[in-house]
Amino acid sequence: MLERKKSYVADGVGTALPVFVVEAGGGVLVDVDGNSLIDLGSGIAVTTVGNSAPAVVRRVAEQLEAFTHTCFMVTPYAGYVDVAERLAELTPGDHAKKSALFNSGAEAVENAVKIARVATGRDAVVVFDHAYHGRTNLTMAMTAKNMPYKHGFGPFAGEVYRAPMSYPLHDGLSGADAAARAIDVIDKQVGATNLACVVIEPIQGEGGFIEPAPGFLPALADWCREHDVVFIADEIQSGFCRTGDWFACDHEGVVPDLVTTAKGIAGGLPLAAVTGRAELMDAVHGGGLGGTYGGNPLACAAALGAIEEMETHDLAGRAREVEALVRGRLEKIAAEHPVVAEIRGRGAMLAIELCRPGTLEPDAARAAAVSAYCHRQGVVTLTCGTWGNVFRFLPPLSISDELLEEAFDVVAEAFAATAP
Numbered sequence: 246m247l248e249r250k251k252s253y254v255a256d257g258v259g260t261a262l263p264v265f266v267v268e269a270g271g272g273v274l275v276d277v278d279g280n281s282l283i284d285l286g287s288g289i290a291v292t293t294v295g296n297s298a299p300a301v302v303r304r305v306a307e308q309l310e311a312f313t314h315t316c317f318m319v320t321p322y323a324g325y326v327d328v329a330e331r332l333a334e335l336t337p338g339d340h341a342k343k344s345a346l347f348n349s350g351a352e353a354v355e356n357a358v359k360i361a362r363v364a365t366g367r368d369a370v371v372v373f374d375h376a377y378h379g380r381t382n383l384t385m386a387m388t389a390k391n392m393p394y395k396h397g398f399g400p401f402a403g404e405v406y407r408a409p410m411s412y413p414l415h416d417g418l419s420g421a422d423a424a425a426r427a428i429d430v431i432d433k434q435v436g437a438t439n440l441a442c443v444v445i446e447p448i449q450g451e452g453g454f455i456e457p458a459p460g461f462l463p464a465l466a467d468w469c470r471e472h473d474v475v476f477i478a479d480e481i482q483s484g485f486c487r488t489g490d491w492f493a494c495d496h497e498g499v500v501p502d503l504v505t506t507a508k509g510i511a512g513g514l515p516l517a518a519v520t521g522r523a524e525l526m527d528a529v530h531g532g533g534l535g536g537t538y539g540g541n542p543l544a545c546a547a548a549l550g551a552i553e554e555m556e557t558h559d560l561a562g563r564a565r566e567v568e569a570l571v572r573g574r575l576e577k578i579a580a581e582h583p584v585v586a587e588i589r590g591r592g593a594m595l596a597i598e599l600c601r602p603g604t605l606e607p608d609a610a611r612a613a614a615v616s617a618y619c620h621r622q623g624v625v626t627l628t629c630g631t632w633g634n635v636f637r638f639l640p641p642l643s644i645s646d647e648l649l650e651e652a653f654d655v656v657a658e659a660f661a662a663t664a665p
C-alpha cells in the first residue's frame with residue numbers, strides 16, 4: 246500500500262505514520278495489519294467527539310437517505326440554518342449573531358477577512374508571530390512559518406502585517422506589556438485607520454500551542470473596539486470544547502467580533518464557519534459570500550450531531566478531566582527530564598516545549614526522537630511549533646482514562662529511551 250501511495254499520491258502530501266487505517270473509535274485507530282494505535286492527535290483536533298460518534302452517524306445517515314446536496318445558494322435547507330442558530334447560541338457574547346458556512350478552516354479565515362474589509366472599508370490585516378491560518382494564498386500570507394507551509398509558494402497576498410505574540414516562556418512579559426508591545430507595532434507600522442482586522446488564535450495551534458499571558462487578549466480586543474478594528478478569533482483548533490469550555494476566548498471572557506470555526510465542529514466531516522456580529526456579517530452585498538459546497542447538508546447534520554454529543558456528554562467537562570490526568574503525567578516527565586522547558590495549554594489541548602536543559606534553545610531533534618519512539622510503540626503523537634520543538638497532545642474526548650494512562654506510559658518511556 247505504501248508503494249501504491251508512492252506511485253499515485255503526490256509526495257507533497259506528507260504523512261506522519263506509515264499506516265493505513267481501517268477502523269477508528271474510542272481513541273483507537275486500527276490499521277490494515279491489525280495493529281491498534283492509541284490516538285493522541287484526533288486527526289489534528291477534529292474528532293473531538295470520536296471518529297464515528299453515535300449522534301453524528303445517526304444524523305448523517307438520515308440526511309444521506311434524504312439528499313446529499315442541493316446547494317444552499319440555490320435551494321436552501323434547514324440543516325444550514327440550524328447550524329447557524331447553534332453557532333449564534335454557543336459562540337462568545339450575547340449580541341445578535343449571524344453565520345456563513347464553508348468547507349475548510351482556511352476558507353473561513355479568508356471570508357472573515359473579506360467581511361471585515363467590506364464592513365470597515367479598510368485593507369490591512371494584522372496577524373501574529375507563530376500564527377497558522379491555512380494554506381490558501383491569503384492564509385499562507387497570514388501564516389508565519391515558512392517550512393513547509395509557504396516555501397516556494399509565493400508571491401503572497403498583500404496588506405498582511407505581523408505583530409509580536411505574547412509568548413511568556415520566551416519573552417517573560419505580562420499580558421499587558423506584551424499587548425502594549427504589539428499595539429505599538431500595529432500603531433507605528435500599520436495605523437489603526439488603515440486596519441480592517443486583527444486575526445488571532447486565542448491559543449496558537451501549529452505555532453506551538455502558545456498561550457498568551459493573561460490580559461493579552463482582552464487588551465487587544467479593547468484596543469480594536471476603541472479603533473473600530475474588527476477583532477477576529479481564529480478558534481478553528483481551540484474551539485468546540487477542546488480547551489475545557491466551548492471556546493478558548495471564554496476563559497478570559499473575551500468577546501470577538503467574528504469567530505472562525507472548523508476542525509472539531511462536525512465530528513470529522515468538512516465544515517467551517519464565520520460567526521459574528523449581525524451588522525458586520527450583513528455588511529456584505531447579497532451573493533458576496535458562499536461556495537458550491539459550503540454548509541453541505543451532510544456536514545451540517547454531522548455538526549448538529551457533534552454539538553449534541555458535546556452537550557449530552559458534557560465534553561467541555563471531560564476536557565477538564567483529561568487536562569488533570571495528562572498534566573499529572575507531564576509534570577512527572579518534566580521532573581525527571583530537564584529538557585522539558587514548559588507544560589502549557591488548556592483542557593485537551595496540551596503541550597510541552599523542549600529546550601536544551603538550562604537554556605531556551607529549542608531542541609527539535611529530541612521532540613522528533615520522542616515522537617518517533619511513540620509512533621513505533623503505537624501511540625499517535627504530533628509535534629508543532631515554529632522551531633519544531635513542541636510535543637502536543639489532542640486526544641479525542643471519547644478516550645478512556647485507561648487508554649490515556651497507557652499512552653502516557655509510552656510517552657514517559659519515550660523520554661527515558663531518548664535521554665542523552
Ligand SMILES: *Cc1c(COP(=O)(O)O)cnc(C)c1O
Nearest residue numbers: 349350351377378379450481482
Ligand atoms: C487548521 C487550522 C486552520 C486551517 O484549517 P483547514 O481546515 O486545514 O483549512 C486555520 N486556523 C487554525 C488555527 C487551524 O488550526
